[in-house]
Amino acid sequence: MTLRDVDRETDAETPYECFECGTIVVTTESPGVCPDCGGELRNRLIPLE
C-alpha cells in the first residue's frame, strides 16, 4: 500500500459528539467510543429528531 494525499471524496472526515461529556471527535473511521470518558458517540452530521 502507498500512502497518498487524503482522498476527501472517499475519506471525508466526520465529526462525532460524545453523549456523555460533549467531546468532539473528528475521524474518517468509525470512532467507537469517547476517548475521554468511554461514552457513546453520535454522528453530528445526522440531526437528532
Ligand SMILES: [Zn+2]
Ligand atoms: Zn465523553
